[in-house]
Structures are given as C-alpha cells and as structure tokens.
Amino acid sequence: MTTASVTWTDSDVAPRPVVERLHEWVTTVDHKRLGVLYIVYALVFLVIGGIEAMIMRIQLIAAHTDFVSPQVFNRMFTMHGTTMIFFVAMPLVFGFANYMVPLMIGARDMAFPRLNAFSFWLTAFGGLLLYFSFLGGSGLYGAGNAPDVGWFAYAPLTAKTFSPGHSTDYWTLALLVSGFGSIGTAINILTTILCMRCPGMTLGRMPLLAWLSLTMAVLVILAVSPLSAAQIMLLVDRYLGGHFFDTQAGGSAVMWMHFFWVFGHPEVYVLVIPAFAFASEIIPVFSRKPIFGYPVMVAATVCIGFISMSVWAHHMFTVGMSPAGNGFFVLSTMAIAVPTGIKIFNWLATMWGGKIQFRTPMLFCTAFLFQFLVAGLTGIMLGSAPFDWHLGNSYFVVAHFHYVIVGAILFTVFAAFYYWFPKFSGRLYSETLGRLHFWLFFIGFHLTFDCMHIPGLLGMPRRIYTYEPGRGWDTWNLLVTIGVVFQGLGTLVFVANLFWSYFKGARAGNDPWDAWTLEWSTESPPPAYNFATLPVVRSRRPLWDLKHPEDPDWKYEQ
Amino acid sequence: MTNTVAVPVLEAEVAWSLPDRGRVGMYGLIAAEAAIFTIFVVAYLFYVGKSLSGPLPNQVLHAPIVLTICLLSSSLTIHLAVAALRDARTRAFLLWWAFTIALGAVFLGGTAREWHHLIYDVGLTIRTNLFGTSYYSLVGLHAFHVTVGLLGLSLVLVLGLGEHVRREHAGRLDVLSLYWHFVDAVWVVVFTVVYVIGR
Amino acid sequence: MSPTSIFAPVSTPADSIFELSMFVLAVTAGIFVVVFGLLVYAVVRFRRRRDDDGSEPPQVYGSYEVELAWTIVPVLIVVALFLATARVIASIQHPPKPKDALDVVVIGHQYWWEYRYPKFGVVSANELHVPVSDPAHPTPTFLTLLSADTDHSFWVPRLAGKTDLIPNHPNSMWIDPRETGLYLGQCAQYCGTQHAKMLLRVYVDSREDFDRWIEAQRRPARADAAVARGRRVFETTACVNCHAVGGTNANGRFGPDLSHFMSRDTLAAGAAPNTPENLRLWLRNPGAIKPGSLMPAMQLSDEDVNAVADYLESLR
16 A cells, blocks of 8 residues: 655635624534534533432432422433433534544545534534423513423323413424434444445444444434334424323323333433544553454444333333233343343453553543443343332432443543543643542532442432431432532533633644544644545544554454 | 645555445434434324324324325335436426426425314314424424425436436435435334334 | 331342342452453553553454354353343232232322222321231231322332322232331332422231221211311312211311221321321411421411311321
C-alpha cells in the first residue's frame, strides 16, 4: 500500500457575522454539525433533568417532608424519566452516531443529509413541546400542567377520566413527533452503513462502533414504531372517543403495557449498545491492543439485538401472566445475559496483557466495566420472576436501571466526550479537570445508587412523593440525596472543562491518542468534506497498518 | 496554516459495489411501517369477540372484493409503468402510471363509501365499541398510507406530463413503487384479518 | 428491623421467594467476586509502567477456545437459574387450596382498599384481617384482586410478592401467615396523586380474634340516639353519595364503608392515626392529611363537623 500526502492552506478570511453563522447552523445538513447540535441539545436537557432529580431527592431526603406537593413531585418523576430517555440519552446516542459513523467508515456524509437535519429538528421540537406543557393546558396557574402519569404512562391512568386537561397529550405528542425523528435517523444510519463504506471496508472490517450503530438503528426501527402506534391509539382514545385502553368498555390496560414494553425494552438496548460501542473503541486504544474477539463481539451484539425483542414482559411479571408466560420471559431475560456478559469478558481480555494508560476516557471506561457488571447482575435478580415480585416497582429497580443508564451509559458517554473532544474541537481538554470530574462523579454515583438498592429490599416502592418513618428507609434516602450533590458538582466541572478547553486548550493534532480508526486520519476538526481523498482499507485498523507497515493487521485478522 | 494528512491510496482497481441508498432506505421505512401496522393488527385480533355491545363484524361487514382487486392490480400496473420507463417508452409509462393512480383512487372512494354506510346507516363509529375503534383505526391507518402514496404518485404524474421524467429516473420510481407494493401487501393482511378472520 | 423487609418472610409464598432469592444472590455474588477480581487484577497488573519503553504489547486478536469456554459456563448458570425460578413460579402460582381457605375480594380504589368477605357478607376497608395459618393445618387466605379505577398493586413484603390490581383483569394471590401480628405494606403501582399514601395494614389474628372480628363486622351499624344529630347531617349532606353505613340509607360505594369505622386504627388508608383530632381535621379538610385525595372538603360548619365526628366515633 502506498500513501499520498495531501496539503492545503487555510485561507485568510475575516470572521463572519453572528447571524450568518447562526443561520449556517440552523440550516446545516452536515452530519458533524448535526451531531454537535444533538449533543449540545442533550447536555442542556441533562442539566434540566438533573434539576428535576434534585427536586425529588430533596423531597425524599427524610420521611414526610414538605418541599413540594404530591402533584409537583409526580410531574417531576414523569418529566425526569421522559426527558432523560428521549431528550438526553437518545440525542446523545444519535449525536455521536451522526458524527462518528461517516468518519469511521470513510464516507463524506450520511446517506440522506436533509433527512438527517429534518430528524434532528423533529426531535428538538418534541423536547420543546414536552416542556411547553409547564405553561400550556391549564395555563400559568399553579405549577403548570406538565404530564404526571409516569414516563411509561400506563392505562387507564392516561384516559381522559383520570387525566383530564392536556398534560398527557403533551407527553403523547412530544414523543410521537420525536419518535418519527428517531426513526428517520435510524433509517439514515442503517442506509449509510450498508451503502456508503469506503472501498475495502467490508462489513467484517468496520469498526465495532459501526456494527453497534447498525444494530441500534435496526432496533430503533423495530421498537420505536410500536410506541408510535400505541400513542396513536391513545390519542384515538382521548380525542376520538376510542376504547383501545378503555377498561370500562372491555378494553385492556395490559395491552398498553405490552405495546409500551415491546418498545421499552429494546429502547434500553438502543441506549446501551452505543455505550458498548464507545467502550469497544476506547478500551483497545488505551490498552494498546486490538479488541479481543471482534467476530464474536459482532455476533454477540446481533444476538442481543434479536433477543432484546423477546424479553419485554419481564417488566410485567406482576400483572398476572400465566406461569408459562412468566417462565418464557424469565428464560429469554436470562438468555440475554449470556451475550451481554460475554462482552465484559472480551473487554477484560482486551486489557489483559496490554499497557493500560489511565487517561480520563479510560478512567470512565474502567468504571463502566465494574458498574455494568453490577447492573447486569442486579438485572439477573430482577429477571427471576418471583424475586421480581418483590423487587419490581421498588427502589431496587430504580437503582438497577440508573446503574445501567448512569453507571454504564453516561460513564461511557463521558469517556466518548473526552476521547473525541480533540477530534471535534481541535483542542486537548484539561486532564486535571477530567480527573476531578471523574472522581467527584464516581463518588457521587456510588453513594447515590449503591445505597438506593437497600430501600427497595426493605419494601420501598417507587414513585412515592413521601414515605412513612419507621420502615428503615430514612438513612438510606439521606445518603442517596447526598450523593446527588457530588454528581452535580462533577457535571459542573465537566461543563467547565468543555468550555475552558474549547477556548484555551492546547491544539490537538489529527491523532493525539495514537489510535487506529479512520477518523484519526483526518484533521481535527475534520473539514466539511471529511477526507481529501476517500480512503481504501485492508483491515480493521487501517491506521495501524500505516504506522506498522512491517506488521499490518491484515496479515493476522481472523 | 498548512495541513497534511497521510491517506491510504488505491494501488489497483478494486471492484467495490454497495447496495443502492434509495432502496435500502425504503426497506428501512417499510420495516418501521410494518412494525406500526403489526401493532394495530395485534390490537384488532385481540379485540375480536370482545366488544361489550354491537354492532358486530359479521352483521355489518361485507368483503370489498372489487376494491381489493383494484388495489392489488395497481401493483401490477405500477410495475408495468416502471418497466416501460426503463425502455424509455414514456407514453406507456404515463398511461400505466395514471392507471395506477386511478385504481388507487377507486379503492379510496370505495372505502369512503363503505364508511359512509357504516356510520350513517348502521351506526358504527370509532367510539361505538371495541370493534368500531379497532376497525376504523386499522383500515383508516391503511387508507392514510394509500392517500400519501397517491399524493406521491400524483406528483410524479404531474412531473411526467411536464416531460421531466426520463429513463434515468426509473431507479428512483422503482424505489417509490416499493412503497406502493408495501401498501398493497398491508391490504392483503388487513383484508384477511378484518374480513376473513375477524368475521 | 424493617417491618417491610423482603428478608423476613412469615408466609409460604414469601418463604419460597426468600429461598430463591438466596440462591440467586449466591450465584450472582459468586460471579461478581470472580469477575470483579479479574478486573481489579487487570487494572493493577497491566497498567503502563513509568519506565515503559513505548513499544506496543503483543497484539492478540482473540481465541475461539477461550471464548467458547466463557460462553458455556454462563449458559449453564442461566439454565440452573431458570430451572430454580420455574419451580418457584409454579409453586406460588398453582398452590393447593384447602377447603377452609378464606376468600377475600380486594378492590383497589384511588387511594384506598376495599375488602369484601363473600362468605360472611362483610364489606370493610383499608385494614385487612385474616386468620393465622397453622402449618400443620393450613388456613391460607386467597385474595381476588380487582380495581374500580386505575392500576394498583398489593405489596406486603413479609407476606408475599406483589400482584397488580388492574381494571377488567382480575388477578389472584394467596398468603398463609404463620405468626400473628400487624404487617405493613403499600400500593406499589403508581395510581395517581396520592399513590404514596395508599398504605396497607394486614392484621393476622388468632382464630378466635378473627372470628370475633368477623362477628363484629357482620353486625349492623350501631344506632345510638346520642349521635342522632351527626347521623342526620351525615345522611342529608353528600356523604351518602360515597359512603355506606350498614342498616341505614347510606349506600355509596365510591368511598370506604364506614359501618365499623372505629374498628380501624387509622384513617385515609393509613395516612393518619384514627384519633378524634385527625378525624375532625379530615372532615374539615382532607387535603391537610392527604392532598389530592378524592374526598372533597364538605364545607361543614364547626358544629356539624363535631356532630358528624361524634356519629362516626359511635360506629364501632
């Protein structure tokens, strides 16, 4: 393989007026810009969702506190959950996929750039619509009219009888709109990966991030659609007098649960699979070894994708399914633990025998490994239906899924931020602030979410605005609340690091980590066209081949 | 500032062909839509026989055979239209394409007539009972997709009459026709579920 | 010790879950120790040394043998867990039902519990009385779970796992507590504003005490001339739209049956102890105790509040 050198000079242009720059951002169809828009949008809502969590935790710091009314508290947990899933985690996942996938497969943009932009703005509008609920409906009297039916909006609580006014409609419409945006982006990612890889990049030579994004996109297409269908049915009930979930007319509340969780379970894999993707890119680079067992990692991911569509009713173990029904979902839930657990071993084996550098991205990924292990194990406990008859709908579940969403997903998202920040911005972040962020957040995370398991084991259900003293829940709730303070501080340090480094950080070259995938072969930040000439690859680590011409990967890959 | 990157380059011609973006994207859309329809079909099947009051399907539903033949034939006509365009037989293309739209329009008109009869003569509305809710939702969702399809087809017809559609567009129209075939396939399922199984 | 701990079972279904949970915890703890240990080892042993020469370590791409091994072991663990779980599912969901099992119908409301004993014709609310069950001669209680409005869930951890109450979807569960006492729990499926204060109190009585309680509940409500004024206010104000008092013209079913209101230790489904002060506060302004409760403030004058309270306090 020969290499060519491509050289050009930045032209001297005066900085353009703000209005023009803003207009460029609003009308952009460049996947990198849209990726940044998604990510910044998510960060704003992360702070808002965090404030909602803080309000809840202050209310729950002791028994019978009076910080907020039950009505406000119920809106808080509904909005916190809905915001974090749909307007933080999903945009983060789509944002990183948008930015990274074309770069990593050697393409110039996504398959459908205008659809890409349209999908982003749909999602963005959905978030604004959801938050307009605080003002809309009953208007400004009282605490507004945000939805208060829980993020999974069980029927018949969402019927007009039990939820008069428009709060539930804001929930339904906001998610319906952003759901279409998600499906659009998923179709885009799917098409880009299948149709726009650079020459030589067979599916077996794609970075794992591409494989996992592909799986995630397929899951979105198959799983978000059922939610949209169910929401249309809910609208038919609420506005056209339909009876889909009207139990008084013979309708089925359980059917809503089935439809919702057919979405809801694959959804959590939509969120966690990109976390696996980030770990699978970062851990090898900082261990200085290729990912262990690439083919099996791909196979395990595809397996997870398939099986994840068959486990949904483990969220419904308490609704009275037959023993056979319960048993089936126990089996499928336990089964999915196998390909998931295997991945932990593969990451471990990647680190094994390596020379690990614990820079900030690797700190977060290492914590991810420990935390995802625990999350998976508490998941197994919940998957054992009789055990779930206690633990389900208790704070044990809340602790479990926060362990996954914060401990696994958010930690790897932080890792991804630090890892790709030089590529996005052309600057190096402050390693000191990065470490400070890590340790503050790590301590806070464990204080909050380790302790949170205990009240669940002691009988504390979820979604209660206050609790009785004398049940042994008080001290644990206090510790949980204290941990939030550390996480908040850590997040502030993170945001400060982003801002400071963007303006003052040292200039990063193309490849500050000495990494191996295609995004590191182009400038930091990449030019609008990504690559001066489209690369041609012969292995999974094209830059390793360039840097080690005597010992290229394509000689050894399975 | 001068920028330099090292770029791996092709040494020899490598055969590299990937699927067409339009087709893959359309398949993705079809998969998503299929998932949405599946949920409505499941709801319909689940509620068969569960309405607390009438009217019931076997009392009021009559299988729309003619409409079905029209709609399914339109899959054939659109296929012939695209094939004609591939051969650059523009007039044949326009005729078959228009015929497709006509058949689709007949289907929609017939559905409208059926609904008018059900609502005004029989008294079955979306709020009457579980049957009414699930029937109008499922058939309505399908009719909505037919409508969207007809709008797209009509746009192409207008462009074609303005002599803007040429042989090189056959690939794109083939992708559009995939959507139309999907709508027809959904009708086969809806027909079976509503007029055969559900009755 | 927490009165709602899942690790202190006193009833067979709770026992079965406890045993299963110990097995599951043991297995997951074992997995945790092994994998955690390996992770710690890797992090310590393979960190880059300060005096590292900058060379790359051996590039290992994978090993099918190793991967096969660490697939097979989890599969075996999964099979073991599934079999243990399936057994307990069957034993709890298909229990034997002895002839003298007690049947209770539980109807969930926003935000209180209705209890009916069909065999005895008793209708009560919020405090469930059941007889203790002697393991030698079990007298379990079988609960049929219904809902009048939205979803609820019955969870008293020391007695059984939770089962939901879903409208138009009857469920059933059973308990056979072997120790007398008061067992606590609360609604475990978000049902609206006051979900948090839909508390559960299950009184496991000795056989004699239970029989006595049933007898008292079956008697018609006391008619005491001294509280006639309060009774009149009760029956002419909207109270009777929602509440029932046996033997009177109060037949409302939207709210709890008050025939034997004073036999209960708490009011508003456990939200407050049943004291004269709390009762008057509740009558004057339910929102002070349970904001969002569906009982409206009836705007009674102070005399009427006291009269009604006196009347209710006579309903023993």
